[in-house]
Amino acid sequence: MKKFPYYPGCTLKQAAKHFETSAIASAEAMDIELVEIQKWNCCGAVASLTADDMMHHVAPIRNLVRVQEMNEKGMVDNEYRLVVFCSMCFNVLKRSAKRVKEDADMLKTINDFMDTEEDYEGNVEVKHFLEILDEIGFDSLTRRVKKPLKGLKISAYYGCTLLRPRGIGIDDPEAPSIMERFIEALGGEVVDNPYKSLCCGSYHTVGGNKELVAERAYKIINGARDNGADMMITSCPLCAFNLDDRQELTKKIHPDFQHMPVLYFTQIMAMAMGMEDRAGLDGNHIDARPLLRERKLLEG
Amino acid sequence: MAKKNEEKMITVYIMGKAYRVPFGLTIMKAMEYSGYRFIRGSGCRAGFCGACATVYRKKGEYKFRTALACQTTAEDGMYLAQLPFVPANRNEYDINKINPEKNILSEYYPEINRCVSCNTCTKSCPQDLDVMYYIQAAIRGDYKEVSAMSFDCIQCGLCTARCPAEITHYHVAQLARRVYGKYYSKTPEHLLRRIEEIEEGKFDKEIERLKSMNRKELEKTYVERDLQKLPRGEVNGE
Amino acid sequence: MTEVIQISEKSKDFLKKVEEISGEVITLCEQCGICTTSCPMAEDMDVSPSNIMRLVQIGDEGVLETKAIWFCASCFTCTVRCPRGIDLAKVTEALRQINLRKNTDYLDINRMDESEVEDLPTIALVSSMRKYTG
Numbered sequence: 001m002k003k004f005p006y007y008p009g010c011t012l013k014q015a016a017k018h019f020e021t022s023a024i025a026s027a028e029a030m031d032i033e034l035v036e037i038q039k040w041n042c043c044g045a046v047a048s049l050t051a052d053d054m055m056h057h058v059a060p061i062r063n064l065v066r067v068q069e070m071n072e073k074g075m076v077d078n079e080y081r082l083v084v085f086c087s088m089c090f091n092v093l094k095r096s097a098k099r100v101k102e103d104a105d106m107l108k109t110i111n112d113f114m115d116t117e118e119d120y121e122g123n124v125e126v127k128h129f130l131e132i133l134d135e136i137g138f139d140s141l142t143r144r145v146k147k148p149l150k151g152l153k154i155s156a157y158y159g160c161t162l163l164r165p166r167g168i169g170i171d172d173p174e175a176p177s178i179m180e181r182f183i184e185a186l187g188g189e190v191v192d193n194p195y196k197s198l199c200c201g202s203y204h205t206v207g208g209n210k211e212l213v214a215e216r217a218y219k220i221i222n223g224a225r226d227n228g229a230d231m232m233i234t235s236c237p238l239c240a241f242n243l244d245d246r247q248e249l250t251k252k253i254h255p256d257f258q259h260m261p262v263l264y265f266t267q268i269m270a271m272a273m274g275m276e277d278r279a280g281l282d283g284n285h286i287d288a289r290p291l292l293r294e295r296k297l298l299e300g
Numbered sequence: 301m302a303k304k305n306e307e308k309m310i311t312v313y314i315m316g317k318a319y320r321v322p323f324g325l326t327i328m329k330a331m332e333y334s335g336y337r338f339i340r341g342s343g344c345r346a347g348f349c350g351a352c353a354t355v356y357r358k359k360g361e362y363k364f365r366t367a368l369a370c371q372t373t374a375e376d377g378m379y380l381a382q383l384p385f386v387p388a389n390r391n392e393y394d395i396n397k398i399n400p401e402k403n404i405l406s407e408y409y410p411e412i413n414r415c416v417s418c419n420t421c422t423k424s425c426p427q428d429l430d431v432m433y434y435i436q437a438a439i440r441g442d443y444k445e446v447s448a449m450s451f452d453c454i455q456c457g458l459c460t461a462r463c464p465a466e467i468t469h470y471h472v473a474q475l476a477r478r479v480y481g482k483y484y485s486k487t488p489e490h491l492l493r494r495i496e497e498i499e500e501g502k503f504d505k506e507i508e509r510l511k512s513m514n515r516k517e518l519e520k521t522y523v524e525r526d527l528q529k530l531p532r533g534e535v536n537g538e
Numbered sequence: 539m540t541e542v543i544q545i546s547e548k549s550k551d552f553l554k555k556v557e558e559i560s561g562e563v564i565t566l567c568e569q570c571g572i573c574t575t576s577c578p579m580a581e582d583m584d585v586s587p588s589n590i591m592r593l594v595q596i597g598d599e600g601v602l603e604t605k606a607i608w609f610c611a612s613c614f615t616c617t618v619r620c621p622r623g624i625d626l627a628k629v630t631e632a633l634r635q636i637n638l639r640k641n642t643d644y645l646d647i648n649r650m651d652e653s654e655v656e657d658l659p660t661i662a663l664v665s666s667m668r669k670y671t672g
Contacts, residue, residue: 013440014403015659041417041436046612046665049631051561055464056668059417088661116419164614165625173618199578199613206658206666207645212582238661245657402656406663410647410655413663414671439660 003076004132005067006034009089010042011237016086018280019237022266023085023129025278029144029269030136034083035075037066043092045238046161046203054109060096061110064124065117081127085266087236091161094126094168128162130178130235130265131170138185146274148187151295154268155191155224156180157232159239160199173197179233182265186272193232195223200242213242214249221247221260230291231261233268240264244285261288271297310376327354327380328369341384347371350454353383353426353461366424366458386457388468393475400483405438405446409472412438414465421459421469427452431459431469438472443484446476549597556594560632566622567591573616573626579609587616587626594629607633608644612669638672645670 004027012020027034040063048056067082084090100107101122111119133141156179163169163176171178176197180190198220201213220243224232234240244262251257261284270279276298281289292298308323312330319334328342343349347368354369359377369382391408398404405412412435421431430449437445450473459469497503513521557564573587574580580587583606593601601607610630617625638644645666647655655663 010440010660010664013442015661039433039436041432042413042415042439042660042664044416044664044668045661046668048668049612049625049628050559050635051628052559053635055416055418059415062417062419086661088665114419116423160611160613160615165617165627173614197615199611199615202611202613203662203665203669204609204611206662207650207670212579216578237659238665241659241662399656403658403660404656406658406660407652407656410650410663411667413660414667439664441660 001028001031001033002079003033003035004079004081004083005070005076006036006083007040007043007063007089007093008036009045009084009086009237012086016237016240016264016283018283019085019240019264019266021278021280021283022264022270022275025275026266026269026273027083027129029273029275030133030141032083032132035070037063037070037082040066043089045088045092047092047095054106054113057096057099057106058110058114060093061100061120062114062117063093064097064126065114065120067124068118068121080123081125081132083127083129083132085129085235085264087128087159087162087234088238090126090128091168097122097124097126098168128170128235130162130182133182134170134178138181141182141185141269142187145186145272147272147297149183149189149268149272149297150187152188152268152292152297153191153228153230154183154188155193155227155229155232156183156196157193157220157224157234157239157243157262158197159234159236160197160202162235163197179265183233183268186268188268188272191224191227191229193220193224193227193229195220198223200239202238202242205238205242205246210246210249211253214246214253217243217246217250218254218257221250221262222257225258225260229260230295231263231288233263233265235265247286259286261286261291263288310374312374312376313379315381316379321374323376325374326370327356327367327372327374327378328352330374331369331380331382336382338382341382342370345370347426348454350456353386353456353458354380355383355458355461356380366426366462368426368456371426383457383461386461388457388460388471390468390471390474395478395482398479400443400479403441404479405441405443405472405476408475409438409468411465411467412472415439415467416465418464420462420464421467424458424462426456426458427454429453434473434476435467435469438476443476443480446473447480447485450474450477543596545597549599552597552599553594555636556629556632559635560625560628562624562626562628562632564591564594564624564629566624567595568622570621572619572621576615576619577610578613578615579606579611583609587630590630590633591624591626594633602633602637606630607637608670610634634669635672638670641672643671647671 024034041059044056044059070076158176163173183190201216205213247259267279309320310323311318312321314334321330321333341351343351352369354367356365357379393408415435419432425431434446434449453470453473455470569588571588577587585604585606607630612627614627617627
């Protein structure tokens, strides 16, 4: 088993436990052991965008120092690629890592400020798990599949932080294909969605703008449904909340709306790897199990 | 003689004014020596109650230091100011009515999500707690971790006074410990057993005997008391 | 007849301030409107993204009062599409920050219903605090 430093992020420890369970199972299926970084802190989602703000880069950089320490302690073997599953954490950590790599003065200021930490040397590479899979090769993924997702029509939902901005995103922001290649590798049927990278409304879900989010969910989910999708996959817990949990509100506003399961990409991977019991299928708001049983992909 | 005493004197600046005080006093005693009287903001004078949070700077240092005034020795050239109290709201909750499966800490103290991981709270804690990490654990709803990490908190409020995200750390930790104690920690069976024994009247006779004693007899009994030795492992029921 | 807009020193200072905080050269914008057509929130905004850029260019501080700057969800769609290479997400962030740095929050979490807060995932709380509170 190859060991990778792993950053879970706060939501994977709470509302998205099924994301983490299935993520660990999926990694194992690829002979990857995820070693959770010790004493990690919230990445501080969302990324701080202003030129003069350094404070909000401290949290992400502190986590990168932890990765450095793991290497020094031998918890991982000279592995500076930090594996992240949550799109938002990925985006935030990568942006900060990139920013201090390009700005030595800023790195020095942050290192001086964090006087209780060793200096961050700038060597950590923040990687989304999909990128790691792509590096290993999706053909290798296919070879390990035990139960191909035959006949399951899956639509990829990228959202924002996995793709944008350029230089941070893991694929072409206008014409991404990595999730589609992932679905194909698992034996699923790819269904396109014109709104696969349309913003779900993000943190507008907090406060008085929930309806705006529910409207986005209506548009995005119907985009997939109109093309014949059975379900959607995502890698962002905030998108998942807005598209999965907020479906109740969407239904309230649009009585014609039909529910659709929205799963984490690792959940369908764990299933295809024959690890249904670790796919966390009881964690989604809209239960995908009836659909999976109907398609003979799940027993019982 | 006077000269010798003079050598042992130091100068401290209390709210900007210079005072000569003997070397070796705690900050609290140095302030009292200078004529200040503590009506609030002082308690056990032994580092346990957390009432005497203080802030200071040492001579020639940029660091803004925090401590308990009763536990820190005054040094020559120190700038001192006592924090009488740190304003903080303790939000109302009914521990019996909450759903611990939900994110209770975020619900009652949503500002924890504003943490920027600057670590100032940890650096300000006179109990050497890892305050920032228990707030991080609170963000992800890990009651057990928060409880364990915050157990020695004396609620002095220094973390709260220094936090740029305006978090009231110690109230968050207290809620976490209460949730953990109520819903997750092991039931202390020895305590339940003892309560049963009390209710059954096992100690009534002994209490009556103590109540009938005069002060002298009571003191003698206390001095000669037999310290019960509990078998290992029975102390905290775990 | 052509109307000439005189930009006062105060307005120039405001433009400069937004450029400094955002790190973007706002005068590069030539008002093509691609940002507005790309913006998933434009239909809910009182002022479109390209209008925001124009208002900043002429140094109109009224832009700070618009709802639009709070509707921007930092989805970076305009950022990847701007033909002039301007990162508009950074500009709206700067405008929000100018407001938030005055110690005024856009969202008062204490006024939110507790039962609603307990159902929100951490990621939603953390990100909304970052965007709505100073």
